[in-house]
Amino acid sequence: MSGMSAEQRGDLVEMLLPQAAGLVVDVHDGSAQEIAERLRGLSRHELEALAVVLAGLVDPDRSLGEALRWVDFDERGEPLRRLPAGPVRAMRDVASSMPCPSPVGGVDEVAVSRALAPGGRGVRLNQRERRLAVQAGIRRGMTHAQVGDRLGMSVDAVQRSWERWKGRELPVRSVA
Known part of the structure; x- marks a missing residue:
């Protein structure tokens, strides 16, 4: 999809x-x-x-x-x-304790940065990368609407993700 x-x-x-x-x-x-x-x-x-x-x-x-x-x-x-x-x-809570199956398994920080950059719409991100992108975008001062536009998410989905993860740091394992 x-x-x-x-x-x-x-x-x-x-x-x-x-x-x-x-x-x-x-x-x-x-x-x-x-x-x-x-x-x-x-x-x-x-x-x-x-x-x-x-x-x-x-x-x-x-x-x-x-x-x-x-x-x-x-x-x-x-x-x-x-x-x-x-x-x-x-x-x-059960789902957050289970690792999300991912072909890579880690976080491609470059892909996250590209997805948030102007014109970066359409960069494919796995679930962890998307969560990190929401965190990073909001912490960089982007609006929920801007983050949603760049990541192909609704404003409501960005807000829910931000509320869910804002108090926690996502474990980042860079892709080598």
């Missing part, structure tokens, strides 16, 4: 919302076959975008246990005698 314009990404999301809703219903009320049929009709690109759309439907401030509270059966379809115990920490 990174090679697409914001409008193209928006159109794809709008197209996939009914599929996301259908998959949610199939997972809750349907069969494995219905789920497989729904997914089989999607390209790899659409499947990746669908994962993003579904993640957008989940509140990251809920715990995994709360998010799975509706599950009352095991992997064989048998009724659960007790609900699965999940972490009481919010998904956001």
Whole structure:
């Protein structure tokens, strides 16, 4: 999805919302076959975008246990005698303790600087680099709108990222 314009990404999301809703219903009320049929009709690109759309439907401030509270059966379809115990920490906190899979694994500080430079829009950044770019941009005196424009993010997303990470330093492992 990174090679697409914001409008193209928006159109794809709008197209996939009914599929996301259908998959949610199939997972809750349907069969494995219905789920497989729904997914089989999607390209790899659409499947990746669908994962993003579904993640957008989940509140990251809920715990995994709360998010799975509706599950009352095991992997064989048998009724659960007790609900699965999940972490009481919010998904956001669980996710921040897990390394984000990245082909590089580190932070390319040059890419971050290029992304924030005038005309640097479109520089591909991994999740850690994007977080660092938000921090660096705001600390350099850029507005949320300027950072968002350079990184292809909405102002709200920049503000949320800044609020989430402003009190912490991101571990930076430079790419050699």
